[in-house]
Amino acid sequence: MYRYDEFDHDLVRERVAEFSDQVARRLSGELTEDQFKPLRLMNGVYLQLHAYMLRIAVPYGTLSSRQMRTLAHLARTYDRDYGHFTTRQNLQFHWTKLEEAPKMLAELADVEMHCIQTSGNCIRNVTADHFAGASADEIADPRPYAEILRQWSSLHPEFSLLPRKFKLAVIGAPKDRAAIQTHDIGLEVKRNDSGKLGFAVWVGGGQGRTPMIAKKVRDFLPESDLIAYMEAILRIYNLFGRRDNKFKARIKILVHEMGEEEVKAAIEKEFAAIDKTNMVLPRDAVERIERYFAPPPFDTRFNGAPAFDRARETDSEFASFVERNVHPHKMPGYAIATVSLKPIGGTPGDMTSAQMDAVAGIAEQYSFDEVRVSHEQNLVLPHVKLEELPAVYARLRATGLATANFGLITDIICCPGLDYCSLANARSIPIAQRLSERFADPVRQSDIGELKIKISGCINACGHHHVGHIGILGVDRKGEEFYQITLGGSGDETCSIGEIVGKGFSFDGVIDAVETIVDTYLKLRESPRENFLSAYRRVGEEPFQEALYAHAA
Amino acid sequence: MAIFKGHAFVEDEWAVAAEGVPLPAGRAVVSKARFLAEHDTLSARNAPLGLILRSGETLDGLEDDLDRFQLIVLDIPKYTDGRSYSTARILRERYKYAGELRASGDVLRDQIMFLHRVGFDAFDVTHEGTIAALRDGKIKLVHKHYQAAAREDEEAAPGPRPWLRISPRGVPGDAHETGLDGGGI
Amino acid sequence: MSAKSKDSDLPLIATANDLRTGAVVYRSADGAWQRDIARAEIVEGKSAADDLLRRAEADLAVGVADLALIPIIREGAFLRPAALREIIRSTGPTIELPAWQPRA
Numbered sequence: 001m002y003r004y005d006e007f008d009h010d011l012v013r014e015r016v017a018e019f020s021d022q023v024a025r026r027l028s029g030e031l032t033e034d035q036f037k038p039l040r041l042m043n044g045v046y047l048q049l050h051a052y053m054l055r056i057a058v059p060y061g062t063l064s065s066r067q068m069r070t071l072a073h074l075a076r077t078y079d080r081d082y083g084h085f086t087t088r089q090n091l092q093f094h095w096t097k098l099e100e101a102p103k104m105l106a107e108l109a110d111v112e113m114h115c116i117q118t119s120g121n122c123i124r125n126v127t128a129d130h131f132a133g134a135s136a137d138e139i140a141d142p143r144p145y146a147e148i149l150r151q152w153s154s155l156h157p158e159f160s161l162l163p164r165k166f167k168l169a170v171i172g173a174p175k176d177r178a179a180i181q182t183h184d185i186g187l188e189v190k191r192n193d194s195g196k197l198g199f200a201v202w203v204g205g206g207q208g209r210t211p212m213i214a215k216k217v218r219d220f221l222p223e224s225d226l227i228a229y230m231e232a233i234l235r236i237y238n239l240f241g242r243r244d245n246k247f248k249a250r251i252k253i254l255v256h257e258m259g260e261e262e263v264k265a266a267i268e269k270e271f272a273a274i275d276k277t278n279m280v281l282p283r284d285a286v287e288r289i290e291r292y293f294a295p296p297p298f299d300t301r302f303n304g305a306p307a308f309d310r311a312r313e314t315d316s317e318f319a320s321f322v323e324r325n326v327h328p329h330k331m332p333g334y335a336i337a338t339v340s341l342k343p344i345g346g347t348p349g350d351m352t353s354a355q356m357d358a359v360a361g362i363a364e365q366y367s368f369d370e371v372r373v374s375h376e377q378n379l380v381l382p383h384v385k386l387e388e389l390p391a392v393y394a395r396l397r398a399t400g401l402a403t404a405n406f407g408l409i410t411d412i413i414c415c416p417g418l419d420y421c422s423l424a425n426a427r428s429i430p431i432a433q434r435l436s437e438r439f440a441d442p443v444r445q446s447d448i449g450e451l452k453i454k455i456s457g458c459i460n461a462c463g464h465h466h467v468g469h470i471g472i473l474g475v476d477r478k479g480e481e482f483y484q485i486t487l488g489g490s491g492d493e494t495c496s497i498g499e500i501v502g503k504g505f506s507f508d509g510v511i512d513a514v515e516t517i518v519d520t521y522l523k524l525r526e527s528p529r530e531n532f533l534s535a536y537r538r539v540g541e542e543p544f545q546e547a548l549y550a551h552a553a
Numbered sequence: 554m555a556i557f558k559g560h561a562f563v564e565d566e567w568a569v570a571a572e573g574v575p576l577p578a579g580r581a582v583v584s585k586a587r588f589l590a591e592h593d594t595l596s597a598r599n600a601p602l603g604l605i606l607r608s609g610e611t612l613d614g615l616e617d618d619l620d621r622f623q624l625i626v627l628d629i630p631k632y633t634d635g636r637s638y639s640t641a642r643i644l645r646e647r648y649k650y651a652g653e654l655r656a657s658g659d660v661l662r663d664q665i666m667f668l669h670r671v672g673f674d675a676f677d678v679t680h681e682g683t684i685a686a687l688r689d690g691k692i693k694l695v696h697k698h699y700q701a702a703a704r705e706d707e708e709a710a711p712g713p714r715p716w717l718r719i720s721p722r723g724v725p726g727d728a729h730e731t732g733l734d735g736g737g738i
Numbered sequence: 739m740s741a742k743s744k745d746s747d748l749p750l751i752a753t754a755n756d757l758r759t760g761a762v763v764y765r766s767a768d769g770a771w772q773r774d775i776a777r778a779e780i781v782e783g784k785s786a787a788d789d790l791l792r793r794a795e796a797d798l799a800v801g802v803a804d805l806a807l808i809p810i811i812r813e814g815a816f817l818r819p820a821a822l823r824e825i826i827r828s829t830g831p832t833i834e835l836p837a838w839q840p841r842a
Contacts, residue, residue, distance in 0.1 A: 007697055007711065007714075007717055011695065011697040011698075011699070014694075014695040014696065014697060015695055017693055018693050018694070021693045022663065026757075027757065027758065027800065028800070029799040029800040030682055031682075032798075032799070033798065033803050035661065035663075038632075038633060039663055047755055047760060047803055047804055048760075049762070049823070049826060050760070050761075050762055050827065050830060050831070051755075051760035051761065052755075052760035080835055081835075081836075081837075082835060082836040082837075095760075096760065097759040097760060098757065098758055098759070098760060099758045099759065121633065121635075151699040151700075151714075151716065152699060152700050152716065153699075154699050155695060155698065155699065156699075157666070157667035157668075157670035157671050157698075157700075157702045158635075158638045158639055158642055158667075158702065159635070159638075160635065160667055161632070161633055161634065161635025161638065161664075161667075162635060227700075227716070235639050238635055238636060238638070238639045239611070239636055239639050239640075243634060243636075273647060275646060275647070278701040278705065278715075278716075279701070280715075282715060285714055285715055285716075288713065288714070289714075346836070347833060347836060350836040351836065352836050352837065352838045352839065354838060354839050354840055355838055358840070398840075399838070399840070400838045418822065418823060418826060419826060419831035419832055419833055420831060422804075424823075427826075427832060429831075429833050430832060430833055433833065479820075479821065479822070480822075481822065
């Protein structure tokens, strides 16, 4: 993974000094809250319901064990002993004190971490496929480009006062595990017919109040043009994005209002006019970054994995874990393992400091010191030897992190909601917990198969409910929590926005409603191999509407 | 009204001409609308001419006349409005504008480095705290950058990554220059 | 059951977050910002509310952030906010915080 050199260290330390100064000037009253707020947001400090929240960047979802241990230490020292992993691969602490934030940032800087631009009207964390560099289906590792874009976008003098936030995601495989079509810019690394590397470029995706799927503006952008092209897009957005209405300020609205062809033309015109002299991304510069992401020293002698085979035969729970949470690796003898942060009845994405330390130790010993964070709020051990999987499983199990529910109905994606967030209209976590408990039976879960429930506590859609197979949106209806259900959303390469199924449900009613939806699916599916999303796409919302509403009391 | 230029506050030699009244005899700053409407008379004028653009106004229609202006003022109505940062860069990099490029309006110390890097070389400041910070050289600036902007003439490219840049000491308000921060990083 | 009084008729208290720590605080009659909602200064009627707001705003420079006057409901001697959001701010998250620890 990327390692800071002196330049990177200096830049982050300068930034910490700058922010410490800004905090001091706020605490002394020299800065008003109005002047200070955008400054603290650019360092990831939010003011939430109970406390400040600190959002720490985990660039393209990649962490070393040393970094994970530091997060554990920060949780213990400055917070309430736990952290929350988000749908943008970042980590949040929910009980931060403003006066301690500069110290926390200094400790993060020591392990090459920061909170720069995790909030505010600027370019945010560049996310990537959490299986990057490991997955069997990968064309090219997207992370070197994510790192290049991270650097380019950090403290960019022209693009730090945008109309609104701006999110990028990069993938390097035909399977989209980063939901790029729901991002402001989505990039897919690919090769052209001559084998040269480049990108397909999408612009204008987003969730929130007006969910939209991104439009492809370039089928092939040569690698060397990456920076110049990104500057062209951002400049068009910076100049012409709406600034009159916070809810119409994302680039997706500009694409919608200007028109897809007109936006494409404007971007290409700006791109043509940019002097590329300082913007060209030379191959040798990319290669230098690529070296940080070189494959670890895999053991290339694979002659079978007897301990793995034996455990699978004799331990049915290990077998379930392998079936659900273990994914094909490009290297024979290795596998990718999902570490579930979705225990039955737990808060999705939360982890105690003790669990963080445990995973750090497991990653160090069994996964070449690397952990990933997925945008679906689980962790990933990207490079585990099959032969060592039983040992890894035992350690995860002992740490409460081995729930074999990857992609199943209890693998719920959920924002913090009204229990924490000042933007929320309704609670989301108790809904997730009760759904998880309702469907806890592993046999039933297995029968239902892949079903992604995504829950947001407000229209900002941090829970990504628009791309849930079942999406749940919490709203405030006359002072009471109320929940709208959408069906048929998906964040993968077949991206679709969920459709509202009908009238919403109460805090108690929504759990039964989800169960009705699941039962309806089970009755109408062609076979157990037809998962919920496929069945929904085949039959539409009518059977579900009938089941939910036709027998209204 | 004092303008911060270089390392000091200087007298503002310019006046923005009111709409609909004749221009003063000497230096005058006109709006885009006025310049386009009175293009020929203004182009023939002997006295120095300045242009003021409001946020949201583009350079469309002005491209061929930019070197007529000794001063271009870009107004920033609220500091969160980042449009003039793009306009400034386009002026410097695409049109090689060499006159005074001035930021006016809601100009605050925490954006000074960004404003400088996109090409502004003069700041019309009214915020008390910013005036003091510039005058006393108290701004804790970040000098290392991850991208080129409009200061290629003064920023060092330390390599090996071609996009890295380092600002020299002495950028407006620079605390490191005056040593008031107790030394380097 | 009697008709629910409109929120605008309800008594009000001032709440904010402590600037330094972010903790939820309530303004008591002596001008202190403290964490116990039961000690909050209660006002009724528009002119008293405006007065409380004016006094509270003086603390925005260095004391507190995110100031708001919020309606409260009195149930006997017990005081609670009218809005769910404010109930949660006064009592904390409605869920248990993660607590997994290794077995000794």
